[in-house]
Amino acid sequence: MTSSVQSVRDTPRRETTRRYVLPLLLAYPLLAMAGALTHRQVFPLIALSLLLTAVLLPRLLTRRVRPWLAWLGLLSALLLLSLYGFASLLLEAVPVLINALLACWFGRTLASAEPLVARFIVAIEGAERLQQPGVARYARQLTWFWTVLLGVQAGVLAMLLLFAAHGGLLARLGIVSPLPLSDRWASAWLHVGGYALLGAAFLLEYAYRRWRLRHLSHPGLHDMLLQLALHWPQLLHGNRAATP
Template sequence: MTLIVVALALLILVPMLPALARGSVAAWLAVPPLAACLWWLSRSTHATLPLYIAPVLVPGFMAGVFGSTLLAGQSPLIEQIVRLMDPVEPEPDVLIYARKLTLAWTLFFIALSATNLVLALLAEPDGLLLAGGITPPFTVPQEWWSLFANLIGYLLVAAFFLIEYAYRSHRFPRQPYRNMLDFFVRVLAIMPRLVSNVAAPRR
């Protein structure tokens, strides 16, 4: 259980690091309740709790990564990818689209995380509320949570990406990559610089 709690703590804190480094009051105020929740989890003997929490934190982590780059003084994540992938100065329409797409991914991951949380809270017989001794107003079969967390959520991510890729290719036909495979290869190539840009606090 201790290793699981440490892994969950990293999933929570890593996307918060830029905000913490900037001295964000909201980020620092969030630390004590998060620490309390992790402490409670470490003391819990409910074996299925980590199974419920991970599907909430992973998309929450992604929402934090995308969303943190939309804050004042930051460059939207998709814009950073565009600039790193293509040395040519992007057109204004591309930059506007990049910001909107970064926001769209942020909202999408928030919705995914929230859906996993609601299903985890309401699942029966071993949901979070029932495990805590609280009877929810209604319940859903635990299989619903499992199906969404372990399959449907991933299919939605893939569908979101494929639909957006097709739309982007139609709207902006001039791209620095030849096809989807070339796109992924180029993203992997710029990943070290991208991670460095996202992690570095802006002054």
């Protein structure tokens, strides 16, 4: 009974989170690209502030004091960093962190009986889908694929961040880069290319899946993305956590 009441209370908060998190996340890469093109600190400052707000929004909506104090403290730290010209560098480190965290997220689930892609399948199409021929095996293989791709991407982005000839971390610290890389290409991949690669990999995998598992019916791309957005808490905690 208590859990049911709590679920009812949490429903408006979850709906508010879904309504506002996506626009915040969509605005983030646009502002990041604007900062890379204009070299103005205001754009990375706003981009980082929106990303921070999107991450903390579920806790902020609880109206507790500690999340709001943490949010204000982190915003103040971002403002201070921007005054010293470090906001753009921090923004460039975000893709490295995102890819590394996602690689760890996918990779950790490989040690369990429920790899992350299997959670996606259950959330979108139901647990019965995993019992169909070839689906469970493909889910584990695809989890491996994303773990490796994201891990390699994090490594490449870290090298670009460190070794860019003039804008890299080593150069900003006054250290000659042992592997000087083009600043233009480094910035382009950090802010555009990395996201484009993941988007292309997602679309190509979707097409390959429909061919490989062509003996099964598949949801449309729009429906699949919508279901992922609606069931993201289930993906974070596992499908077993969602069962009553």
